[in-house]
Amino acid sequence: MSRIGKRIIEIPSSVQANVEGSKLLFKNSKEKHELETHNRVKITLENNQLSFQPVGEDAQSRAYWGTYGALANNIVIGLSTGFTKTLEVNGVGYKVALGNKTLDLSLGFSHPVKYPIPAGIEMVVEKNTITIKGSDKQKVGQVAAEIRSFRPPEPYKGKGVKYSNEVIIRKAGKTAKK
Structure with a gap:
């Protein structure tokens, strides 16, 4: 069980997030970042809360789950505070x-x-x-x-x-x- 992957990412009001298939698009007033995710990770965006779920129960899916959770969190922090x-x-x-x-x-x-x-x-x-x-x-x-x-x-x-x-x-x- 990935503790990083389980974490729900709160998206501040200064950052906008969109999910397009397996792509995550983040932008603020100045910049935009894109995160391409693996197909073993399911992305959910509701009420400015971003969460990830592994698609399978194998070790590879759990590894991607935590990795993409951390990468998305870094993008949100970078766009809000830097x-x-x-x-x-x-x-x-x-x-x-x-x-x-x-x-x-x-x-x-x-x-x-x-x-x-x-x-x-x-x-x-x-x-x-x-x-x-x-x-x-x-x-x-x-x-x-x-x-x-x-x-x-x-x-x-x-x-x-x-x-x-x-x-x-x-x-x-x-x-x-x-």
Whole structure:
């Protein structure tokens, strides 16, 4: 029994939802998202409440049941409040600037790193903090992971790009022989 699949998703008044066969269409005043579901999951939309039911009793149907419940919930949350990830850039000479549709990073390489900002993503840069906002949870996380991958934090001094809530386990440096 899927606890996530059993959950009924309340759709706020700012989000409109429609069911067309095996497709779920969500939209708010600015954006719209579409979720194509598998035929092993039955979708029910009544009184701004969205629920899913597995079609069969096999393990595959139950797996899809929970997965599509979570995906639909993420879309509803994204369209109503949005998702945010915050990155911190630590290190001497490491800088971040917001260019025209690009994020310009100076991370100690011989060249500046220019990251093109994808559609549907909004970025705010304050000092050495990057805030990534968007309605698609997967895309926000993917963009944050790609930016972090340019210079992941190293364990000796903690230099690099890290998530704001990430704890870096520090290592002791070499000790001199006596």
